[in-house]
Structure formats: C-alpha cells, structure tokens
Amino acid sequence: MSSLRFLSSLQEPRRHPKxxxxxxFALITAVTVVDLLxxxxxxxxxxxxxxxxxTASFAGPRSTAFVGAVALAADAFVAGTRASVTxxxxxxxxxxxxxxxxxxxxxxxxxxxxxxEMTHLRWVARAVQRVVMRPLPERAGPLRIASVYLAAxxxxxxxxxxxxLTRTAAGTRVIIGDVRGKGLDAMGEAAGVLGAFRALxxxxxxxxxxxxxxxxxxxxxxxxxxxAEGDREDSGETFVTAAVLDIPDAGPExxxxxxxxxxxxxxxxxxxxxxxxxEPAPPLGLGQLIGGVFAAETFTFGVGDVLLLYTDGVxxxxxxxxxxxxxxxxxxxxxxxxxxxxxxxxCADLLRHAGGSLGDDAAMVAIERLPAEG
Numbered sequence: 047m048s049s050l051r052f053l054s055s056l057q058e059p060r061r062h063p064k065x066x067x068x069x070x071f072a073l074i075t076a077v078t079v080v081d082l083l084x085x086x087x088x089x090x091x092x093x094x095x096x097x098x099x100x101t102a103s104f105a106g107p108r109s110t111a112f113v114g115a116v117a118l119a120a121d122a123f124v125a126g127t128r129a130s131v132t133x134x135x136x137x138x139x140x141x142x143x144x145x146x147x148x149x150x151x152x153x154x155x156x157x158x159x160x161x162x163e164m165t166h167l168r169w170v171a172r173a174v175q176r177v178v179m180r181p182l183p184e185r186a187g188p189l190r191i192a193s194v195y196l197a198a199x200x201x202x203x204x205x206x207x208x209x210x211l212t213r214t215a216a217g218t219r220v221i222i223g224d225v226r227g228k229g230l231d232a233m234g235e236a237a238g239v240l241g242a243f244r245a246l247x248x249x250x251x252x253x254x255x256x257x258x259x260x261x262x263x264x265x266x267x268x269x270x271x272x273x274a275e276g277d278r279e280d281s282g283e284t285f286v287t288a289a290v291l292d293i294p295d296a297g298p299e300x301x302x303x304x305x306x307x308x309x310x311x312x313x314x315x316x317x318x319x320x321x322x323x324x325e326p327a328p329p330l331g332l333g334q335l336i337g338g339v340f341a342a343e344t345f346t347f348g349v350g351d352v353l354l355l356y357t358d359g360v361x362x363x364x365x366x367x368x369x370x371x372x373x374x375x376x377x378x379x380x381x382x383x384x385x386x387x388x389x390x391x392x393c394a395d396l397l398r399h400a401g402g403s404l405g406d407d408a409a410m411v412a413i414e415r416l417p418a419e420g
Contacts, residue, residue, distance in 0.1 A: 066104055070097040070113045078120045086128055091121050091139050098147045107155040114147025179240070182211050182411065186218045187295045190414045192385035194393055198359065198404040206232030206286075207357045207409040210240050212247040217295045219247045219256075222355040222411055223288035223307065223330075238263070239286055239330070253292045253342045257303045257330075260288075264331040285331035289355060293413070298348035303340060305330050308358055311374060313388070314351040318378045321345045352388060352414045359408030360392075363400040371399050385412035 074097045081090040098114035105113075121143055125136035182193045193209060206225030211218060221243050225232040242263045246256045264284065289307040293300045302310065302321055306329035312319045327333065327340040347353060354377065363371040380391055389412050396408070 067101070067109065067113075070101045071116070073097045073100065074113075074117050074120050078124055081124045082127060089135065089139070091124055091136070092142070094121050095143055095146045098150045102150040102154040102157070105154065106158045107151050110154040111147065111151045114143075114151060117147065118143055179208060179210065179236075182209070186211060186213060188416050188418055189218055189293060190385055190416055191411065192389050193411045194389050194409070196359070196393060196396070196404055196408040196410075198407050206236050207359065207407045208236040208240055209355065209409050209411050210243055211411075212244055214247055214250050214292070216292070218293045219243075219253070220291045220293065220355065220411065220413070221288055222357065222409060223286050224357045224359075224409075225286050226284060226329075235264075235284055235286065239288070243290075253290065253301050253303055254340065257288075257290050257305065257340065257342075258333075260290075261305075261330050261333045285329040287329045287358070291353075291355075292342070293347065293353075293415075298346060298415070299344050300347040300353070301342040301344050303327070303342045305333070305340070308356060308361055310356075311354045311377065312345070312347060312351050313354065313377060313381075314348070316378070316381060318374045319345075320374065347415055349415050349417050352385060352412055354388065354392075355411040355413075357407070357409045359404055359406035360396060360410065362406060363396055363404050363408070365399050366401060371396060385414050388412050 074094060077090055077093045077097075084090060094117040097117045098110050101113040102110045118140060121136070121140055125133060125140070179195070182191050184191055191211065195207065207223070208225065209220070209222040211220045213219075221240075223236075223239060225235045225239070239260065242260055243256075246259055251259065264286065286305070287307040288305045289310055290303045290305075291300050291310070302323065304323045305327050309323070310321045312321060323343050325340065325343075333340070356373070361371055361373050365371075376395055377388070377392070380388070389410055392410065397404070
C-alpha cells in the first residue's frame with residue numbers, strides 16, 4: 047500500500063466483456079428459427095425487438111445499430127421465406143423493428159455520452175482531492191505512516207474529510223478532520239484548513255496556539271464581504287471537527303488537541319487504548335461560542351505502538367441491521383502488523399460490514415513509532 051490511497055466507488059464504468067454480444071445474436075437466431083418452424087398464422091418476429099433493446103443496455107450506439115440491422119435482416123429473411131417482404135403484416139413488423147432500433151440506438155448514444163461525462167467528472171474529483179490532500183510520506187523521523195481515503199459516492203462529489211502531516215523542529219505534526227457538508231464548499235473549506243495548518247507548522251507555534259490560530263482563520267473567513275452578499279451559503283454554519291497532534295521524535299508520548307473529533311486509538315501489545323481528552327472542545331469554527339483556550343493533552347506513544355486516526359465515516363458505517371461499525375473491538379481482535387497491514391484489513395472489514403458501500407467518506411491514517419536509529 048502506498049502512503050496515499052484513494053479508494054472509491056468513483057471508478058470509471060467497467061467495459062462489459064465482448065462475450066455479452068453473444069446474447070442478442072443468440073436471441074436473433076432463436077427467434078428466427080422458431081419463426082421459420084411455427085405455422086404461418088403464428089408470428090414470433092416481433093420478439094426480435096428485444097435484441098437491440100438488450101444490446102443498448104450494455105453496449106454503445108454502433109453495436110446497438112449493428113444488432114438492429116442484423117435483426118431487420120433476419121426478419122426480412124423470414125418474411126421472404128414464409129410469404130413476402132411486402133406482405134402487410136411483415137411490412138408493419140419491419141417498420142416497427144426499424145423504428146425501435148433507431149430509438150434504442152439513440153438512447154445508447156445518450157447513455158454512452160453521459161458515462162463519458164461522469165468518467166471525466168470522477169477523474170476531476172479525484173485529481174482535486176489529490177491536490178488538496180498531498181500524499182503523506184511513508185516515513186517521518188522515527189514514524190512509519192500509511193493512509194487511505196474511502197469515498198462514499200459514485201457521483202463526482204467531493205468530500206470534506208482531510209488529513210495532512212508536516213515536520214516541525216521537534217518532531218511531526220498531524221491533523222485529521224472532517225468539514226461539515228459535501229461538495230465544492232466542503233472541499234474549499236478543507237483546502238483552507240490544510241493550507242493554514244501547513245503554514246502554521248512551518249512557523250512552529252506551540253500546538254494549542256496553532257489550533258487557536260486555525261480557529262481564528264475560520265472565523266475570519268466568515269467575515270468575508272462575499273458572505274454578506276450571499277455568495278457563500280450557510281457560511282455561518284461552517285465548522286470542522288479535527289484532531290491535531292504533535293509527535294516528538296524524542297520521548298514515548300504525543301500531544302493532542304481534539305476539536306469535536308472522534309478520539310484516536312493506540313494499539314499496543316494487543317490492546318486498544320482510546321485517547322479521550324479530559325476537556326472536550328467544540329469543532330473549529332464554533333470555539334467562539336464558549337471562548338477559552340483549549341490546552342493540549344499528553345498521551346503515551348512508545349516504540350511499537352500504532353496510532354490510528356480516522357473520521358466519523360468509519361465508526362458511523364452501518365450494517366444491514368443498522369449497527370454501527372465497532373472499530374475498537376475489531377482492531378483489538380486483529381493485532382496490527384504495522385500501519386499498512388492494519389489499514390488494509392480495516393478497509394476490507396469496513397466495506398464488508400457496510401455491504402460494500404459507505405454512507406459517508408472515510409479517511410484513516412495509521413502511524414507506528416519505530417526504534418530510534420543508531
């Protein structure tokens with residue numbers, strides 16, 4: 047697994063195998079043979095319209111038109127064999143088959159054009175997502191890292207889940223978050239949060255102050271004159287749940303500020319520890335409602351421990367019975383095998399639990415502390 051994987055149902059439409067083309071031709075053959083063998087008073091030819099109709103469901107306009115032409119030729123052959131092509135019954139039958147073939151060919155063209163447009167939009171969505179969320183490095187100091195993004199929607203809809211990592215003077219700073227909403231507005235908000243996070247990390251303020259400055263940045267966006275003109279809808283309701291962590295290179299610990307985000311998990315010695323902060327803080331963008339400074343809290347993170355960060359799309363995934371995904375219990379029963387193995391197993395199990403389709407995007411980052419080199 048690479049350090050960034052964008053796993054999605056936003057996949058290009060699969061091309062159907064050529065073997066499916068056997069179906070309409072087999073249908074034409076069967077109808078033609080039966081029509082030739084039945085009494086003259088029985089007309090099976092109208093069933094030939096099924097051949098181009100079936101073809102239009104999986105093939106393009108050219109293949110649909112070709113099957114329609116073959117069906118017309120078969121119907122004309124039957125008409126010439128049994129009576130005459132100019133027979134009134136066969137004339138109407140051929141005309142109806144021709145018109146239906148034209149219609150379904152046109153619909154096949156529209157479907158193919160729509161699929162091309164959707165494929166383009168999906169690739170644009172994927173490209174934008176990759177630009178906003180740069181691939182995480184596989185190593186950062188004494189840390190080994192893996193990450194994955196599971197997109198929920200088949201349509202080219204951009205989500206607001208985010209994560210990023212940057213080096214500081216003392217170690218590594220990480221953020222994972224989830225913007226309220228979906229689409230371009232959520233993606234724009236995520237891009238702003240990630241840009242501010244990277245800029246602050248380079249200036250290397252203390253973790254609590256850095257998070258406060260992220261909060262201030264979101265608040266300043268709300269005072270943008272564009273909001274007063276109505277160019278940004280619901281801007282006053284924008285907020286971002288986030289967990290921001292400092293992981294020093296030296297020392298078996300990490301520092302965490304959680305702003306309304308699901309608590310990280312640490313797997314050590316086959317046990318799962320939930321990093322629940324003592325003083326919960328509201329999401330970014332809502333901090334001004336209660337005021338105050340939210341201090342970072344320290345947790346143990348030693349050699350061999352694996353830290354799992356995730357968004358609520360993971361724990362809110364439901365199975366057929368409506369049960370939420372029991373993340374800590376599942377991880378505790380596996381062991382880890384390292385960040386990549388953990389995420390591979392987690393993704394497979396999560397999709398299996400949700401029946402192959404998530405209700406919301408899900409982002410995950412796994413980080414293992416390695417022994418100091420030298």
